[in-house]
Each structure stands twice: as C-alpha cells, then as structure tokens.
Amino acid sequence: MANLAERWVEEQAALTKPDKIYWVQGTEEEMRRLIEIGINQEKTGANPTFSELNQEVFANSYYHRSHPTDVARTEHLTFVCTPKKEDAGPNNNWMEPKEAKQMVSKLFDGCMRGRTLYVIPYMMGNPESPYAKPCIQITDSIYVVVSMYIMTRAGKKVLERIDASGRFVKGLHSIGDLDPDRRYIMHFPQDDLVMSVGSGYGGNALLGKKCFSLRIASYQGYREGWLAEHMIIMGVEEKKSGETMYILGAFPSACGKTNLAMIEPVLKGYTVTTLGDDIAWINVSADGRLYAINPEAGFFGVAPGTSEKTNPQMLRTLKSGRFYPTLFTNTGLDLDTNAPWWEGLTDKAPAHLLDWQGNPWDSASGKVAAHPNSRFTVSAYNCPILSKEFDNPKGVPISAILFGGRRSDTVPLVCESFDWNHGVFKASSLGSETTSAAAGQVGIVRRDPMAMLPFCGYNMADYFRHWMNVGSRLKDPPKIFFVNWFKRDAQGLFIWPGFRENFRIIKWMMDRVKGTVPAKETPIGFMPNYADLDLSGLDIPQSTFDRLCEVNPGEWQKEIRGIEEFYGQFGDRLPQELIKQLMELKRHFS
C-alpha cells in the first residue's frame, strides 16, 4: 500500500492531470537544474520564469517578472472555510468547506495538463525542533519550487517524518491561468489543508508562509495553547554585559518588520542579531516564559526603500549568494549592468532602466520603475547577523513584545502598556494605513489587531481571549510596547527619521524592561521623558519630541469610535475584559 504522502499526491494528480509528476529532493544541484529550465523553457505569462542577473553585483541571483495582475496578496479572494461561519469570524471571508472544495476543484480539474506537477516535502521550523511541522506542497510553478527551497527546509527527508507522525499539512497549488477572476486561496483549518489557485505571488502561493504558518497554524495554536504570529524575532546584545535580550515585533505588511529585524544600531555598545523577519511561533515553557522560533528559513522582503543607508545588513544578505540562490521579483532592471534596481536603492536611477513590466522606463513619466510591492527572496543563512540561536530547537526566551503600525497621526512614537491585558487590548485595537502588500486601496486606516487581520485563521474574538489566556500562564509576562515610526507633519513628511534611528526606541524599551528608567503615565500607557531617550547626534529638539509623543484628545476620541465600530462586529463573543479596557480609555477622553 502506498504511504500517506503518495496517496494524497496521487489523488491530486488525478484531479489536476499533469503530464509529469516530479518529487523534489531538495538538493542544490536540482535547484540549478530547475532554474535552468525556468530560464530556457518555462514562461510566466509573456516572460521567461527566470533570467540570470549580474552575479558580481548580487551573487547567485535571478530575476523574475510576474503576470502584471499578480503582484500582491489578494485578501478579498482569501477564505477560511470552517463548518460554522462564526468560527471563521467577521475577520475572514467564509465559505462552507464542502461547497468551497467543490468550487475550487472545478478550477483545479485538468489545470496541470501539459505541465509538471512538483511535489515539495518541506518542514516549517528546524526539523530538530519539537515545534516544527512537516508539510507537502504541490505546485505547477518552478518559481514557487525555487522560492520554497529558499524559504523553507525542503527535501525528501521530510517524508520520513511524515511517515513517522502520520500527519502533515497539505497544500495544493496551481497558478491556473493567473486570471484574478479564477483566483482563490482557500483554507480548511479542520483538515490542515490549503487549496490555492490562480496566483504565483508569495503570500498566495508559497503555502508554508501566510497560509500555513499563520492562518492554519494560528488555529492549531488556539487548540493547542500556543501562538502563531506575524512577528519578527530579534536579539539585542549589550556588549558590556554580554547579555542578549530577545524581542518580538509585530507590524502589518510593509510596515517595517524586515528593517527592524536586522537593524544596525546607531548607538554604540549593542549588537543586533536576527532570528526572523515575518513569522514567529510562540510557546509557553515549563518555567512560565515565552519562547519563540521562526518557522521560516528565508526572507521574502519588500525591495523598495532597501539601501546601504536604510538596511545595510539586508544588502549584505542579498549580495552573499552563499548558500542558496536569491530571487528578485518585479523590480526594475538596469540594462547597462543587468542588475535589479528599485526606488531608494540609490539616490539616482540608472540611465537605462526597464520597469517591472519590462518596458523602457522614462524618468519623466512620474511612474515608479520597481513595483511598490516588488520583493526579494533570500535565504536567512546568507544573513551575516543571523543569530547563532536561529536553529535552537527550543527557540529563544522573550523579554519584550512590540506592536507597531503605520499612522500619520494619533499614535505616538512609543508607548508602554500598563500590563499584559492592557497590552492585549491595545494590540487588539491597533490601526494601520493599508500598503501595497495587498491588492486594494493604499493609505486607508483599518483596524489590524496584532498585525494579524489578514492572517488569523479563526474568529478574532476567540483569538483575543486566547492571548489573555496565554498571558495568565506566564510567570513574569514580557512588557508590551507600541511604536509608530510613521507620524507625519503638516507637509506630509515623516517627523521621525526611522530605520536605523529606531534603535534609540529599542534601547529605551530595554531600559524599561530592566527597570533603569522612569516613565510618564498617560491615559494610553507609559511614555518616555525627553531626557531618557538617547537622541545624541540627532536634531530632535524637545518641541519635535513633544509632537512625536503627543496624545491629542480629539484624535483619540475619533480613534475610540473606530475601535467601537470594529469591536461591534464580534457581538457577545468579544471578551468582557476588552470592553472594560475600552470603557476605561473612553472615560479619560470624555
């Protein structure tokens, strides 16, 4: 009798009817071969799947141009299919599971005719970790295969693990015909199953990432007592004491996680190491502390804005090419050097540039050369500051959690919550301006609790309760902080310089965790005194600081109305504690 994995693959092949089935082994030599096929034979829309880039500028790198309508996650086509609609919650699109499977099965029927079906066995998490999960993704896209090879621990060894455990997370993926009208990203939390058709874009197509490690895993965590979060994991070592503090940070898509995860401190005496830039799985240990692992093995990061000045460690990572190939998707292309280019990489654009769609770029056109959501895909092992704890099966102990959003007004530069439940309340009501990481209007404030609105695989009211339950199991819960790097002045310019300067705020948070600095109590939490922030070398006078830290009653009254409206959708399911917290906040501003 065929084993579990083979049987499932056979069933999917019977549905999708590929010409060939190929089981990915996970070797470097194999990836070279697949990239070659992507260069010479396989097209994505009108373009070859890959073209080789200048290996002297970015070693071991390849260029990919997507279909022009397939450039971001499509949240309106993403569904959580639980038997009961209430269990998916108002935060998810919902379809009845049987109906959903029938509907997408029609799109999968025969969709791989003339194509090869690739079977990718992969692990999320270091296989040595008790928290790691074996998975299989099926796909008909070579771009997806190579991306999964970079982003996960892929290879046939995983099959032994599946045989031993009898359980794996299933992902069926086809790019279909890349038509947005026939695109669906369907999650079946009860079946550990994702079915995704019609897109080759990261979060829609690399099913180990948002689909499994957040949507399905958040539900697993809810059932099993742990958390799957849209968070970075960073270590900050104080050179003097040799001590390292591990910090988690959640920000919505394209709001600064990757940059913060590998920040090069502007203050002397500290070293930052990176453990993750997008996803954290967080467990409560026997000693009542939070421990986090990053289930991923690579970074799928936003290209625009990445430069020697803003994120030097990422540029080093991208130039390394040491362990795995690096992909650039939908950036511009410098015709003179055959190197990728994006807005912000250099002050001046190259003289001869193709835009992300392959057309000659005209600097006078006012259009961008790189798509705002153009991305790189690069192995974490190529990062020079990867933490030596990256592969620690247990994860790292967490001392602080920070949440941030993109807000032009209202939300101050930094604020510390009074305690765990207050932190959960503030995180549950977090607002952020939308970005180009998801299709739709950009710059609209929406509630994005814990930066998980598009990624929580169950009813968020239950999720908030779960967060409070986790807190009640902790001996000495980490402090929870809120930051906003994106406050703007009347001209629309960012007031805070951001990027590497953000370390000054990290330093203040660490001082607060250690209890070495006092803070001001305000209705929304504890805030820094001007004198306690190290702003040396920056031109930030007290008046600018006051603007960055302003708590404006009018703005907060509006904020409270937004929170009330958001909470209203959850009815009785919303924990009473959150309503109590909201009432308390309201009392201060009425």
Ligand code: GTP
């Ligand atoms: P996802 O991969 O979508 O989850 O995004 P992310 O949260 O990792 O965001 P990332 O660090 O890639 O940053 C997104 C955009 O914001 C990039 O264009 C950055 O250059 C820009 N950015 C990051 N940090 C800052 C900051 O401190 N200030 C300002 N003004 N921009 C920033």
Ligand code: SPV
């Ligand atoms: C995000 O949108 O939050 C990302 C990119 O990290 S994607 O993997 O496409 O979701």
Ligand code: MN
């Ligand atoms: Mn993300």
